[in-house]
Amino acid sequence: KAGVTQTPRYLIKTRGQQVTLSCSPISGHRSVSWYQQTPGQGLQFLFEYFSETQRNKGNFPGRFSGRQFSNSRSEMNVSTLELGDSALYLCASSLGRQETQYFGPGTRLLVL
């Protein structure tokens, strides 16, 4: 069974731009969570989607948003990029909301 895939793997943007990251969960997994990983803050929870609905949201500004489609694929969007948004963005999927999460390889975003 294929693992979690994330596209693109690497991205370079400039301040003020917006970006959309994509995540395809493991087949059959209905829950998708997003995390931001930085050297200073570690792994921080962004949001969780299940059945196309956002179920939990972390402590991030409204510039960070996401959605989930009927096939469980998910996208997250960051608008008006700031230098501090440079990070590895990780997507994780699980069968259900309280099941073990399996992570994708991440998208490394660099904001210049």
Place this chain on the structure above:
Amino acid sequence: AQSVAQPEDQVNVAEGNPLTVKCTYSVSGNPYLFWYVQYPNRGLQFLLKYITGDNLVKGSYGFEAEFNKSQTSFHLKKPSALVSDSALYFCAVRDSDSGYSTLTFGKGTMLLVSP
């Protein structure tokens, strides 16, 4: 609020020696506990979890972890370290009694295994 502490930023061990990576947690209810490993430029890879039952949990690649409720700890162990075990290790906790709680991660511990 739930939290995880990994008190060591880095653990150094010689190949062939046993290794321990420490983790303590805080939740108001009963914990679900997880260990993940991250290799450079990769996502997190699931190693093992504790939900209920035996306090000693066995996972992938010869790793195991011991759940200690009285000490609120979930230390990761391996009897004989390999150089290829060198990576960043994360402990995570979820509160099983608080509905659909999120997964909270520790800051991570870098494990360096020398030949």
